[in-house]
Amino acid sequence: MKRLIQKGLMFGNLIEVSSPALVSRYNRALKHLTGKTTALSDFHIDISGYSPEVGDELGDHLYLNPNGVNRQFILLTTEQKTAPHLNAKFSTSRALLRRFIEVNEPQLFALTAHDAVVGELDNSVFELSTPERLFDIRKITVHADTTREHVASAEKLAGLITRFREEEDAWWDDVLIAQMIGLAKETGDVTRNPIRLNDVSTEQGNFWTDHFGGLYVFRDVEHPAAIAVADKARLGKLPLRYVFDLGDRNQIAHFLELNDLVEPIVKARNVDASAILRQKMDFILVDAAATLGHDLGGANRQDLRKLAQRLGAALPEEFKALGDLARWAEGGGDWPRISSQHPAYFYTLRAAPGPDRDIVNQLLAELSPLDVRQLFICHKQLFYRTYAGWSDAKKGFVADFLEREYQVDKAGARAELFGPEPGMEEPKAPQDDIVARVGPWGAVRRGR
Template sequence: MKRLIAKGLMFGNLVEVSSPALVERYRRAMKHLTGKDTQLSDFHIDISGYSPEIGDELGDDLYLNPNGCNRQFILLTTAQKTAPLLNIKFSTSRGILQQFIERNEAQLFALTARDAVAGELENTIYDAPTPAALFDIRRVTVRADTIGSHVRDAEKLAGLIDRFRREPDGWRDDLLIADMIELARKTGDVTRVPIALPAMSFEQPNFWTSHFGGIYIFRDVRFPGVVSALPKASLGSVPVAPVMDLTDRTAIADWLDRNGLIEPIVRARGADSAAILRQKMDFILVDAADALNLDLGQATRPDLRKIAHRIGAALPDEFKGLAAMLAWVEGAGDWPRLSADHPAFFYAFRAAPGKDRDLVNMLLAELAPLDVRQLYITHKELFYASYRRWSDRKRQYVADFLEREYLVDRQGARAALFGAEPGMDDAARPEMRDGPKPAPGLIRAVGPWGAVRR
């Protein structure tokens, strides 16, 4: 993992905490939330205030996330809004924190100038003893205040001021005036500079959770469904059907198609499908060469082409399927028809535009895991777990590629691969919420990419 850290591919863009004042504020907030303390004089934090160095010091990566269900957070600066979220338990958590910071940025900027802001992403459950408990999560509410309770005191002061103005003899009430003066010493003049940090609630109908090996829950789609990384029988009884696992490839393909959640890369608007397919083929070839202990050379495309010739008939089916598709795209072959059970099938798709785009691309990364670029971008937890199992040769190739081809232009790479980012108001647009309405069985009837004509 040191290679990834050195290249900025792991723990990248974290916020450094090194000034004594900020360290002390963090320690106070940490004690307030968890009762624990740190002896470190400098460390780094993610968007939630979690520090990998402190997690290592305590031997507890969940010191801000008890039971993995209600993530607590510490804000020292609004600059945390661009930091990643580490040790993700729910796919929606980073987006919720980012929206909370952005929508309250002016207030948080003023509050963090004097104190740390601490809070919690409150789920409707406190732990998940069974998979069925996860389906009780419908909404996440963000509540926060400074350690010195500036927000609470400001609300109290505003109430006293209102009372002072309403009561005819308020100016004679010495106790009321004394309370107002005492609170104003902490909050300042709230009539001129109001302090407010109201609770914010976010609906959570569709999400991924790392609990129980990884589960994708889709409730706000035309045809709800659940996809489990572990065998579906391990989930027991859950209130949403159908329940599928990653081996149910045909069922997943049909379900994604009926919900309009995916689109073929060769039909995706603005996508350079030939370039995307070639790169996927390179990733697959590198994995095959690594498994055979073949020298990758400089891993340039000519080097990889030589390896492909050397492997010959033993080339993986994923590679052959994508090669057939590439031949059609370039006008050098017939239209390929691959069933959902074909190993290359899910490499041919990306998520359709909409509010669930990132979640669907995350699922596709699990179904097409040799595409290491998509795996890194959309499912970092699985990428890091996979990285630990790779040979040093493959680790070097992947790290060099991501540093060279992705880090230099993250937004451009994401746009080229997945299209424009979903808008903030997508959830409120019925056409985006419900998705297009394809005819049932489209994939089975005309093949994985529809009735395309050149």
């Protein structure tokens, strides 16, 4: 992993904590939340305040996320909003934390000048003993305060001020006045500079979770389903009629199509489909070459073309099918029929525009793991696990490519591959129709 770290492909954009004042605030917050402290004099934190170095020191990388639910967080600076979210257990966590910081940025900027802000992503579920418990999570709300409870004290002071103004004999209430003076020393003048953090909430309808081997839950679509990364039989009974795993390629393909969650790359607007497909072919070729022990040192596009010629019949089926599709996109070939059972099928798709774009692209990355660029962008946790098992030649090629082609313009690369960022509009409510009643994977069929 050292190669990835050196190239900024792992633990990139983390916030450095090195000043004694910030370390002291972090320790005060850590003690407040967990009862523990760190002896480190410098470390790095993500958007939630989690530090991989502190996790190593404590021997617990879930020290801010006990049981993997109700994520706690520590904010030392509003700059954390641009940091990644490491060890995420739910796909919704980072966006929610970032929105909380942006909504309360002026207040957080003032509060973090003197103290750390601590809080929790509260979903009212405290343990996930069974997969069925995931469906009890509906609304997640961010609650926060400083370690010295400035926000709570300010709310209490505001209430006392109201009493003082409205109660007829308040001028002679020495206890009330003493309480106001004591709280004002902590909070300042809340009448002129009110201290208040707005709670931010989200409805967790469609989401991915790392629990139970990985699970994609789509319950706020027209035809709901869950898709397990591991064997679906291990999940037991779920409150959804349809549950698939990654081996159910036909059913997953039909689910994605019925809910209008994907579009063919060759039909997407304003993209160079041929260039995207040929880049996917390069990644597939690199995997095949590395598996067969070919040298990939410093390989460029011309070297890969020669390598493809040498491999000949040993070329993977994914490579051949994408080549046919690329030739069609360039106007020089016939339309290739690629069914959902073909290993290349999910390489030909991308998520349709909409609020579920990122989670769908993450699912497609699971279904087309040889496209290492999409895997890195859309599912970093799986990328890092997969990377650890690659040959050194493949590690070197992929790390060099990502540094050269992705790091220099992340936003541009994402826009080219996946389209504009999804909007914030609420998803449409599911509709009742004949397909929903009969069953989208039963009697009713729809041509591809």
